[in-house]
Amino acid sequence: MASWAQIMACLAAVLGFWLSGPARAQELVASLSTHRVLIGSNYTGAQIAVFGSVEREGRAVGRADPYDIIVTVIGPRQQLVVREKSHHGLLWLNDAQRKFADAPSFLASMTNRTVGEMGNADDARRLQVGLRNRLLPPSSVAQADPELLRFIDALIRLKAQDKLYQEIERGVTFLTPSLFRSGIVLPATAPTGNYEVFVELVSGAVSLARQQTSFEVVQIGFEQQVAWVARNWSMTYGLVTAIMALIFGWLATVIFRRD
Amino acid sequence: MQIYLPIAEMPISVLLILAMSAAVGFISGMFGIGGGFLMTPLLIFLGIPPAVAVATVTAQIAASSMTGALTYWRRRQLDLKLGGVLVAGGLIGTALGVLAFNAIRRAGQLDALIMLSYLGLFVAIGGMMLFESLKAMLIARAGTPVRLERAGQHPAWLKLPWRVRFYRSKLYASVWPILGFAALVGFIGAVLGIGGGFIMVPALLYLFRVPTAVVVGTSLFQILMTMTAATLFHAASNQSVDIVLAILLIIGGVVGAQFGTRAARNLKGESFRLLLALLLLAVGMRFASEAVIKPDEVFSITVQGAR
Numbered sequence: 046m047a048s049w050a051q052i053m054a055c056l057a058a059v060l061g062f063w064l065s066g067p068a069r070a071q072e073l074v075a076s077l078s079t080h081r082v083l084i085g086s087n088y089t090g091a092q093i094a095v096f097g098s099v100e101r102e103g104r105a106v107g108r109a110d111p112y113d114i115i116v117t118v119i120g121p122r123q124q125l126v127v128r129e130k131s132h133h134g135l136l137w138l139n140d141a142q143r144k145f146a147d148a149p150s151f152l153a154s155m156t157n158r159t160v161g162e163m164g165n166a167d168d169a170r171r172l173q174v175g176l177r178n179r180l181l182p183p184s185s186v187a188q189a190d191p192e193l194l195r196f197i198d199a200l201i202r203l204k205a206q207d208k209l210y211q212e213i214e215r216g217v218t219f220l221t222p223s224l225f226r227s228g229i230v231l232p233a234t235a236p237t238g239n240y241e242v243f244v245e246l247v248s249g250a251v252s253l254a255r256q257q258t259s260f261e262v263v264q265i266g267f268e269q270q271v272a273w274v275a276r277n278w279s280m281t282y283g284l285v286t287a288i289m290a291l292i293f294g295w296l297a298t299v300i301f302r303r304d
Numbered sequence: 305m306q307i308y309l310p311i312a313e314m315p316i317s318v319l320l321i322l323a324m325s326a327a328v329g330f331i332s333g334m335f336g337i338g339g340g341f342l343m344t345p346l347l348i349f350l351g352i353p354p355a356v357a358v359a360t361v362t363a364q365i366a367a368s369s370m371t372g373a374l375t376y377w378r379r380r381q382l383d384l385k386l387g388g389v390l391v392a393g394g395l396i397g398t399a400l401g402v403l404a405f406n407a408i409r410r411a412g413q414l415d416a417l418i419m420l421s422y423l424g425l426f427v428a429i430g431g432m433m434l435f436e437s438l439k440a441m442l443i444a445r446a447g448t449p450v451r452l453e454r455a456g457q458h459p460a461w462l463k464l465p466w467r468v469r470f471y472r473s474k475l476y477a478s479v480w481p482i483l484g485f486a487a488l489v490g491f492i493g494a495v496l497g498i499g500g501g502f503i504m505v506p507a508l509l510y511l512f513r514v515p516t517a518v519v520v521g522t523s524l525f526q527i528l529m530t531m532t533a534a535t536l537f538h539a540a541s542n543q544s545v546d547i548v549l550a551i552l553l554i555i556g557g558v559v560g561a562q563f564g565t566r567a568a569r570n571l572k573g574e575s576f577r578l579l580l581a582l583l584l585l586a587v588g589m590r591f592a593s594e595a596v597i598k599p600d601e602v603f604s605i606t607v608q609g610a611r
Contacts (some may be wrong), residue, residue, distance in 0.1 A: 088308045089315050124608040131602070136595045139604075199603035207351070234314045234351065268310040275311055275543050283539025286547055287532050290363045290554055294370025297558035298378075 072100045073254035075244040077229075084264045088233060093260060095217075095227040097244055110249030113156065113163050114217045115174050116227045117245070120151025120209075121238030127196045127203075143196040145180075151209050151235045152176060155216030155227050164250030172245070172252060176201050176212045208232040237262045311546035312356045320350075321549070322556040325364060329560025333372040334568045335580050336520030337501030338365040338527045341422075341587060343553070344498075352549070353607065359538035359545045364553035365499060366531040368561035369524045375565045376521025383472035383518055387525040389479055390504070393486025394530055400487070401494025418496055419595055425492070426588030429506050433581035436510070440574040473514040473522070482512065490530070499527050502584060509577065516573040 075097030082091045099112055125148045131140040154176055160169045170178050180197050204210035209232060217227040229242070239261050246254040264272055275282045306315040324346055332339040340361050347357035376382045464478035485507055493500030501523050508519040539545040568576065 084308060086308050087306070089306055126606045126608060128604050128606065129602050130599055130604070132598075137597075137599055137602075138595075144608075196603075200605065203601070203603060203605050233308070236313055264310060268308060271310040271547055275539070275545070275547070279540045279543050280536070282543075282547070283536040283545060286363050286539060286545050286550055287366060287535045289547075290367035290535065290550070291370050291532065293554045293558050294367040294561075295374060297371040297562050298374040301559075301562040 073244065073246045073256050074098050074100070075242075075256045075258065077242060077258055077260055080258075080260045082231065082260060082262045084237065084262065084268055085266055086268060088268075090233040090235075091231040091262075093229040093231065095229060095242065095244065097225055097256070099223045099225070099246055112219075112222075113158065113247040114219075114225050114227070115172065115243075115245040115247060116153075116155040116217055116229075117173075117179065117243045118151065118153040118229050119149045119179075119241045119243070121149075121236055121240070122147040123150045123236075124148075125200070127200050129196075129199070141192075143193065145200065148180070148200065150238075151231070151240065152179060152204070153211040153213070153229060154179060155211075155213045157215065157217035157219060157225065159214040163247065168250035172247060172250070176205075176210055207234055209235060231262070235262065237264060307548065307552075309352075309356075309546050309549050311544060312352045312360075312549060314351060316350065316352070316549070316552075318552060321552045325553040325556030326560035329364075329368045329557035330564040330567070331560075331583070332365070332368045332501075332557070333375075333524075333561030333564025334520075334571075335501075335564075335576075335583070336372070336505050336523035336527075337580075338369060338499035338531060339501075339557075340365055341498050341502065347549075352546075353544075355542060355544040356546050356549070359535075359542065360549045360553065362531045362534040362538055363545060363550040364557045366528060366535055367554040368557035369528040369531060371558045372561045372565050373521060373524040373528050375562070376517070376524060379517070379521075380472065381517040382521035382525055383470050383514075384525070385468070386470045386473050386475065386482070386514070387522045387529075389468075389482050390486040390522070390526040391529045393483040394490035394493075394500075394526060395533075396483075397487035397490025397492075398494045398530065401491040404491070405495050419591060421492070421496055423588055423591045423595065425503065426584045426591065429503065430581045430584030430588055432510075433506055433577050434585060437574045437577035437581055441578065444574060470514075473508075473512070473518050475512055475514055477512065485511070486526070493530075499531060501527050502580075505580065516576055517568075520568060 075095060078094035078096070082093070095116055097114070099114075125145045126142055127145065128139040128142040130137045133140075154174060156163065156174060160174055163169070163174070164172075169175055170181075173179050177194075177197060180200065181193075201210050205212075208230070211230070217225055219225045239259055242258050242260065244256045244258070245252055263269070305318045307318050308315045325343065328339040328343045328346075331337070331342065340358075343361045343364065344354075344357050347361065348354050352360075373382060464480050466479045467476060468479055469476045486504075489500040489503050489507070492503060504523050504526065505519055508514045508523065509516065514522070535545060571579075
């Protein structure tokens with residue numbers, strides 16, 4: 046999706062903003078290579094580039110820690126149930142379950158170096174960096190229920206198999222000491238809707254600045270029309286499908302008729 | 305070659321879907337069953353959301369049973385009168401089954417119930433047919449021809465009031481037990497989310513002693529009616545029919561069904577019953593192994609809705 050022309054244009058825009066902006070301006074600027082991912086009949090997923098720059102002038106004097114960037118992408122929310130099978134006599138049956146009322150359908154967490162290098166576990170939890178820390182409710186952070194953790198880990202494992210949850214340490218690269226880039230890889234199964242992108246500037250495990258942007262995944266052309274008709278003209282849509290099925294069935298007998 | 309499915313919201317390989325639906329269509333045309341119990345799990349395995357898989361498969365079954373039913377109709381192996389009674393009974397049963405389905409789902413043990421019912425049905429029906437057809441084959445080999453459809457030997461429960469003559473089916477029976485049985489099949493089908501052809505076919509064969517060829521044609525007619533209604537119902541109530549996926553499934557399904565009806569023509573009655581028995585037992589065993597063998601992943605995710 047993100048062609049080189051787009052990336053360069055984006056880079057130029059960010060650079061231009063950074064060069065022309067007044068010194069007292071915000072410390073962090075970030076942008077995406079596209080804000081709309083279009084789904085056509087040959088859609089097999091998309092890649093979006095995240096670009097940004099850090100304003101060095103705003104930096105407090107004497108701060109020795111290097112800059113870190115955390116990029117988090119959160120897709121449309123879903124209501125999910127995670128179930129666990131357990132042994133009952135002869136059979137494996139669904140037993141314990143946890144409901145996640147608004148789990149992200151897509152979640153990606155990218156950092157420029159490993160979370161361990163950026164700070165300790167408490168820092169990571171406070172900054173909500175990494176999939177597990179994103180999914181844990183902030184209130185129960187300190188003494189998280191081990192049972193809940195088990196289900197969250199299962200959710201992450203299953204979603205990660207479909208590349209719907211991604212945790213990429215070193216997924217952000219500093220091109221110069223102040224320019225960084227990252228990439229969002231969207232699998233084809235990621236649902237349509239609005240995706241929030243959070244870019245956070247961290248130094249010494251302290252959040253310095255945060256910027257939020259978003260992109261949208263939408264169907265276009267034939268796909269969009271089909272989805273629209275199915276929703277708004279559902280009875281007609283059903284009739285057309287049924288009649289089509291019957292016509293195809295009849296056609297086959299005509300084509301294959303030998304007796 | 306990949307194509308994006310607008311309702312399932314994912315791309316799928318065109319050739320894979322065509323091949324799978326042709327195989328299931330073949331089985332459908334051959335045995336007079338819908339094949340939903342084969343196709344739906346395959347689609348879910350490919351990652352299609354279960355609601356979309358169940359709803360879209362109904363369109364495919366409508367198409368492949370249409371082509372099969374028409375072929376049997378031309379060969380005069382479809383009993384419209386018997387089919388009409390089955391459809392009427394089936395509709396009553398389906399309505400009751402949908403109510404029961406919602407009640408069981410609220411109770412929260414739907415998965416286990418579906419799995420155990422499948423297991424019981426497949427193993428019981430398959431085992432019974434396997435035993436019977438093998439016996440028939442052995443007797444046939446010994447030289448004495450056996451016929452399921454013995455004229456004038458109807459059990460007592462077919463002699464209830466309102467007896468009707470079904471000429472093509474060589475059946476003279478009361479409408480009540482047929483209606484009742486069709487309602488029961490419709491009920492089970494609605495609860496389990498299947499067409500119920502695999503229960504209907506053995507029942508017509510063994511309980512009503514209808515000739516094998518007429519059983520298949522008549523069962524396909526009944527499936528055609530219920531699945532056309534089901535397609536409309538799914539499209540209107542939960543908007544989960546994917547028309548692009550449906551077209552692919554239909555094309556594969558009708559072609560497969562045509563070859564299936566042709567293959568069935570050269571098949572003896574007892575070999576037909578033996579093959580159907582083996583198919584049901586195989587599916588039953590798969591369900592059993594899924595329930596008994598320790599799964600690699602004990603966790604599973606169900607999406608209940610977008611917010």
